[in-house]
Amino acid sequence: MPQQPAPPPPLPAPMADSKYGSAEKIMALGAPELTALLKDSAASSYAKAKACQRLAVVGDARAVPALVPLLSDAQLSTYARGALEQIPGAAADDALREAAMRLTGAQRVGVVHSIGKRRDRKAIEMLVKLRSGDDREAANAADLALSRIRPVL
């Protein structure tokens, strides 16, 4: 029979990236440095997650190419979408639309939700097709996105 989870030990020191340091230090970087961090193969998932969270507030279109590869990463896709949802301009919309056609499974569902949040009218045709497709979760997400982009009056 399953047991209770082990009682929590005293809180350990929080994680830190060996190159970029603590979350606080990473999130104090400027947008160009954060974008460069995302492209750095030596950066940990932790550092990349924190960089994305900061780019959600300070990033611009120049960060988009560095965010796109993370959309297929099961651990980091939410973080990448969090930034793309907030970055103004067409580059983020284009990236999300392209990803919705390329990705599968939960990552595609997430991207479709992000498209809905951005109310991207250019995505309507693609979402209509997705809504009648075989992937039920993606179809439901597309339906929800469409209701946000062109709500029933």
Add this chain to the structure above:
Amino acid sequence: MIAKQSRRGWLKTSLAPMIVPGSVLGLNGATPPSDRVTLGGLGIGSRGGRVLQSFLDQSNVQFLAICDVRYDRRETLKSLADKKYGNSDCAMYSEQAEIFARKDLDALLIATGDRWHTPLSILAAKAGKDVYCEKPCSMTIAESRALADTFQRLGRVYQAGTQRRNGANFIKAYELAKSGKLGKLHTLHAEAGPGERWAPLTSHAWLPGQPEPHKQVVDWDRWLGPAPWRPYHPSYVMGRWRGYFDFHGGGILEWGSHTLDLCQWVGDFDATSPVEYEPAGMGGITPYHVACKYANGVKLMLRDKGFLGLGSCHCRYEGDRGWVETADGGKIAVSDNLKSEISDVPAKEAAEATTNHVKDFVECVKTRKPPRANALAAAQTHIACHAAYIAFQLGRKLTFDPATDTFLGDDQANRMRSRAMREPWGL
């Protein structure tokens, strides 16, 4: 075409000719099943357990099912319910879809961590359930608005777990303010979470990962739910998730969801929120405050220090002819000119707030009227708390348009109004 019949209607018409115990028909003082509100629970921990006890104490409520990602909690809650009813009927689920699918449940008590509150409430409403949800009720401004819109559109009853709206001493202070004896209200004070306990700024850090337990012990994926992925650490699961940005809104949401809520109520601001938010004290954890202002000029001070020490969750209402201050425990302080107008509430009576709040909800499930902490009131309170929290994070004064939930002239603040939910979750 066959007309749909409600659970209560079916019970009323189909049970009558049968030979059943008197208690089932409501004889001998018992509430018949057709008049009972059937309840399920999700994520019931320590606070949720106290709320659930208030539900179990109601003779017109029947608790039928528990859903939790933790095996030990499912077992504990089932034992509690089965002992109460003298049967073994309480069902246990680890997947929320299963409890939403129960057609015989009228309402759900949601007492998970904050990250789950809005998505579960909305899913519950879409499944036709009324909801009592613990606070803080949302993680963002966008979630708060989606919550209010959904419950209004679907006509479901929602009660936020801001029980002080039904606390005897808070009602007395409210009624004194509404009587006009304070004069024209000009400043409202709400206690933000004590900085030493819940810092106003949350941490973006992760704890070092540890091996995940078996899914039947703790389903880490489901525990995280809509929050972004991070490695497992037992501390989060055992209650120490507060203080992390991905899971919690810090002291401003933790306490403001109660106290700012009471100020919204007393000032007739249940359909709006302040238009200005100016933070101070960002250098440390205490003292700190956010000075807010409503469109009509009334000031709202959200602060963690400087109250009279009457108890936790202080509120103080100041008018041009007097003031009143109260807090948990029942004590009420007033300006000298109003001392004959009001008296303390006995501590035992003050402690009945949660029970009164639960009764208010159960009654509204039956009457379909909005409870005191309904979805719109809760949403506006949380929008104000999130706006104050965003101002605090940015460290600058913000101007807000409550009609559009938009900050004026501040792109960064607007980008903090929503967050991405982890796939496949979405609103």
